[in-house]
Amino acid sequence: MATDAETHSGTGRLEFSLDVPFPSSREATIALRSLSPDKEPRKGGITKQLTVTDNLLRWSADEARILRVSVNSFLDHLTLVIETMDMFGPPVDP
């Protein structure tokens, strides 16, 4: 898992990215589809982008505090999804 935090010189916003490896792209897609439907509780000040290509997640935030809260929640949610997949996986054949 690689992480990166820096201030993007162009927009002045903080950028953070997270690499989450999965055993297969099928499982990465399952995790993505579980984690993406809910909107960020905070309106404005933060955006995040989840993609399955290379299992990369990207955040963009106005303030470090907002970024920290969002990333924190996300990591708790990700842990729960992974634990669920460990306990009740592997996925059935489609």
Next chain:
Amino acid sequence: MTVVIGFEGSANKIGVGIIRDGEVLSNPRRTYITPPGQGFMPSDTARHHRAVILTVLKEALEQARLKPADIDCVAYTKGPGMGAPLVTVALVARTVAQLWGKPLLGVNHCIGHIEMGRLITKANNPTVLYVSGGNTQVIAYSERRYRIFGETIDIAVGNCLDRFARVIKISNDPSPGYNIEQMAKKGEQYVELPYTVKGMDVSFSGILSYIEEAADKMLSSGRCTAEDLCFSLQETLFSMLVEITERAMAHCGSQEVLIVGGVGCNLRLQEMMGVMCKERGAKLFATDERFCIDNGAMIAQAGWEMFRSGQETDLEDSWITQRYRTDEVEVTWRD
């Protein structure tokens, strides 16, 4: 044969239940209980649910003696409720739905209560009083919607009771409302409190402010006991609920009342509603604490009805929502 598993965690109870064609196969549940004087906060509640949900899910399958392959549909609470706990539960529901290759169904929590009440009591077409810590509504079915005839214009009746319990620092185990009910039985003096019915609706925040202040003054001066206040609060709140229920019944020409939601466990409320029903020649229906209080099976039951009438929730649309009106849902499973 249709088997539905339901996930519920919109407040401090986390439950997973399995229903097969109207039979409750399992319904395990855990409650997050805070110390006396404290309410439950969203992130702590979500943390509690996260820690136990997979265990409760395993119990539900084991007690029902089923494997994931036996499940036809995964139902979960889409809303209304507290954001963080709702997300926690939705995440697990979405994940297992995908792992097991089953369709997903987002259920309205209030409708879960109604459908469970209908299943257990076999009430035909009742006026429903839905009363809990988070909701207070009088509901009647009409033309494919559960229509809200009356409701609280501020806080729920259960919220009023729970917050009063905090003021007098009584235990939240098993629930503050239960402990208020036990103390009320020992009340000997009726203390007059504001009575705030507003037409078809009710208001409770004024009563709460009044009794919080009164508790402070009257308990320290010894003018009355905490038991007297519990008794007086129940009599006042429940009379108001009986009044607005009766008003809705008169509108609809209804001869049945169904009480659902955690506050529906309260035997004094059932007694008072029973008196009104008897006077009108109507029948009262209520369930016990297994089904009154938030549980997974009620979500499974509403999900069962929705699924069999052809509904399904796409993953992209499966986001949770803190606000979700009972009348927003098209009741495709009734005429």
